[in-house]
Amino acid sequence: MARIEVSGLGKSFQAIKGETVEAIRDLSLSVGDNQFVSIVGPSGCGKSTLLYIIAGFIAPTRGEVRVGDRSVQGPGPDRGIVFQEYALFPWRTVQDNIRYGLEEKGVSRDEAARIVDNYVRLMGLEGFQHKYPRELSGGMKQRVALARTLAYDPDVLLMDEPFGALDAQTRELQQDELLAIWRERKKTVLFITHSVEEAVYLSEKVVVMTTRPGRIKSIVDVDLDRARPREEVVTSEGFARLRNRVWLEVREEVLKFYGATREGRG
Amino acid sequence: MTAWELATRGGVIATQILPTFSSVCLAAADLVSSGELARHLAVSLYRALAGLGASIAVGVLLGFGMAENRHVRNFFDPLVSLVYPLPKTALVPLTMVWLGVTDKAAILVVFLACLLPMVVNTYHGVRSVDRVLLWSARSLGTPERSLLTRVVIPAAMPYIYNGVRIALPVSFIAVISVELVASKVGVGNLISGYGSMGVYDYMFATILLFVAVAFVADRCAVRLGGRALAWHDERDTA
Numbered sequence: 001m002a003r004i005e006v007s008g009l010g011k012s013f014q015a016i017k018g019e020t021v022e023a024i025r026d027l028s029l030s031v032g033d034n035q036f037v038s039i040v041g042p043s044g045c046g047k048s049t050l051l052y053i054i055a056g057f058i059a060p061t062r063g064e065v066r067v068g069d070r071s072v073q074g075p076g077p078d079r080g081i082v083f084q085e086y087a088l089f090p091w092r093t094v095q096d097n098i099r100y101g102l103e104e105k106g107v108s109r110d111e112a113a114r115i116v117d118n119y120v121r122l123m124g125l126e127g128f129q130h131k132y133p134r135e136l137s138g139g140m141k142q143r144v145a146l147a148r149t150l151a152y153d154p155d156v157l158l159m160d161e162p163f164g165a166l167d168a169q170t171r172e173l174q175q176d177e178l179l180a181i182w183r184e185r186k187k188t189v190l191f192i193t194h195s196v197e198e199a200v201y202l203s204e205k206v207v208v209m210t211t212r213p214g215r216i217k218s219i220v221d222v223d224l225d226r227a228r229p230r231e232e233v234v235t236s237e238g239f240a241r242l243r244n245r246v247w248l249e250v251r252e253e254v255l256k257f258y259g260a261t262r263e264g265r266g
Numbered sequence: 267m268t269a270w271e272l273a274t275r276g277g278v279i280a281t282q283i284l285p286t287f288s289s290v291c292l293a294a295a296d297l298v299s300s301g302e303l304a305r306h307l308a309v310s311l312y313r314a315l316a317g318l319g320a321s322i323a324v325g326v327l328l329g330f331g332m333a334e335n336r337h338v339r340n341f342f343d344p345l346v347s348l349v350y351p352l353p354k355t356a357l358v359p360l361t362m363v364w365l366g367v368t369d370k371a372a373i374l375v376v377f378l379a380c381l382l383p384m385v386v387n388t389y390h391g392v393r394s395v396d397r398v399l400l401w402s403a404r405s406l407g408t409p410e411r412s413l414l415t416r417v418v419i420p421a422a423m424p425y426i427y428n429g430v431r432i433a434l435p436v437s438f439i440a441v442i443s444v445e446l447v448a449s450k451v452g453v454g455n456l457i458s459g460y461g462s463m464g465v466y467d468y469m470f471a472t473i474l475l476f477v478a479v480a481f482v483a484d485r486c487a488v489r490l491g492g493r494a495l496a497w498h499d500e501r502d503t504a
Contacts, residue, residue: 057401075404087398091420091497104407134499152406 003068003156003188004031004054010062011049023049025213027063036182036189038199040246041209041217042254047192048160050214054190055081055158067156077101080154084161086141088133094144095120095129101152119147123177139170143177150181157182157189164194175202176230196247200224200239208249211257220246285467293471302456303475310441310453311479313369317376318430318437325381325433326426329388346385354379355443362448372444372452379440380433387432391425392418424498427491434487438480 011024023046031037039047052058054065056075065072067079075081088097095116102112120129123143133141142162149157163171179202182189193199199206200222208217224238233239271287297303332339354375365371395418403417404410445454453476460469 052401055401055405057404075401077405077407079405081402081405083398083402085396085398087396087402089399089402089417089420090499091423100403101406132497134497148406154405 002030003033003035004029004190005066005069006030006050006054006063007066008063009050009053009060009065011046011053011058012061022213024053024060025215027215029207029216031188031190034186034188035205036191036203037205037207038191038193038203039207039209040193040196040199040250041214042211042250042257043194044257045209045211045253046214047209050209051081051158051160051190051192055079077105077152078154079156079158080149080152082142082145082149082157082159082162084164086133086138086145086165088141088144088148090133093130093132094125094136097133097144098147098151100148105152115151119151122181123147138166139174142166142174146178146181150185155188157187159189159191161192161194163198171198172230178202179226196243196250197234200243200246201230201234206242206246208246208253211253217253218249220249285470289467290470290474293467294475297468297471297475303453303472306451306453306456307476307479309369309451310438310445310476313372313444313452314376314437314441316369317373317440318380318433320373320377321380321384321433321437322430324377325384325429326388328381329385329426330392332385333389333392342385346382349378350382354440358444358448361444367448367450372441372449375444376437376440380437383432383436384426384429387425387429388422391422391429394425395421424495427495431484431487431491434484435480438476438483442476 006027006029009024009027010022013021013023015021027046027050039050041047049058053060054067054072056072056079089100092100098116098119099112102115107115116129120126123146125140125143125147128136128140133144136144142165146162163174166174175198191199191202196206204222206220206222208220209215210217220242222242224233224236224242226233267287270284328338328342332342357375357378358371361371361374365374399417399421400413403413408416441452442454442457445452446458449455453472456472457469457476460466460472
């Protein structure tokens with residue numbers, strides 16, 4: 001059974017001058033239980049819009065989204081979200097941020113403290129529990145954001161370019177940390193990224209979206225052996241082949257979008 | 267200060283216009299030790315802080331209301347814009363008629379003067395809460411009705427505090443303005459009294475002492491707010 005089922009999704013927005021912008025048209029997608037799926041595509045293709053609809057922040061214009069066989073009516077603790085901007089609560093310390101979802105869940109203070117401690121250790125945040133977000137680096141903030149979402153244990157993890165604002169080295173480290181967590185905790189992950197390399201490295205399936213109005217262009221299965229260390233995976237021929245294939249598909253759409261903008265059709 | 271003393275003693279500036287620094291100091295010492303200042307200061311501070319407190323309570327509520335509800339905003343927007351350019355001291359004759367030469371009249375003027383900064387700052391504080399914070403809270407299990415207390419209020423606090431910091435000196439200015447013309451007690455009354463009697467060293471002394479008190483009050487506000495809002499990063503817009 002699919003954990004996330006998107007059927008015939010359509011989404012249009014009213015732009016400032018009143019004209020209608022169609023972000024997504026007739027998009028259908030299935031994500032299986034405990035799968036790690038990435039979505040790539042040109043800028044403005046509707047990737048984030050799709051994620052926000054699945055998360056329940058925005059309502060679709062047409063079509064339906066079902067998560068865990070229930071129709072999505074709004075946000076909920078069954079779908080955790082991680083944003084590129086971290087979205088940490090600045091008035092709360094690191095540990096209070098992580099504890100937030102547990103408070104909403106009604107977990108007892110002692111149990112919550114135990115869970116928070118666990119995640120502080122897991123995400124390498126020891127010594128920073130009492131710091132405020134303003135005192136943290138980008139990488140640390142991202143770790144707190146991830147810990148906060150994982151702490152109350154949602155089944156589904158929706159990630160909107162979570163590593164986009166990090167430097168290249170931190171980004172790679174975070175990718176490996178995420179993979180380790182995914183392997184151990186068994187979650188369904190839907191991951192949006194601009195980086196084709198990142199998508200191929202992390203996922204079992206890479207979904208390529210067309211330029212606006214977005215729909216699925218193709219789905220590429222990634223059959224790499226991820227038990228191997230990063231150095232081996234990234235330098236392997238299999239990786240290069242997959243990366244090139246996905247990249248060319250995305251490139252095609254990027255050029256379409258670019259061409260359309262040049263001619264003034266935006 | 268030395269220049270002041272020399273200029274006035276040496277006759278460069280006539281003492282009718284500017285009393286000597288030393289005479290002002292003597293006057294100040296007298297005012298403090300005799301308890302004269304304290305007596306009037308208590309009245310003025312009471313009026314200023316009462317008006318400020320009322321403006322914070324009403325202003326924050328109004329700011330929230332206007333930020334969250336379109337109809338509230340449309341209703342109060344023109345009222346707020348009308349009150350803004352109006353010099354509150356122009357209302358003093360009116361308040362004298364309505365409420366006489368009393369505490370209530372002074373507090374009303376202070377209230378009106380401080381209302382705008384509180385409303386405007388609260389409004390912007392609520393409007394600038396980043397939607398990803400609200401969305402994150404919802405995904406973490408916060409029901410829609412609890413967003414106000416769990417996210418919006420804490421996020422808006424730095425802006426509300428800013429409003430208070432702006433309104434505080436305004437409350438002091440307003441109370442003095444009222445008391446200059448429409449009061450039998452208070453620091454403003456003291457100043458205008460000495461002024462009209464030509465006792466300029468006491469008048470200057472009163473003004474300077476009052477400025478000192480206002481300064482201390484502001485520092486207190488900064489210290490209090492600074493501690494509670496240590497988490498706020500001014501560089502972030504959200």
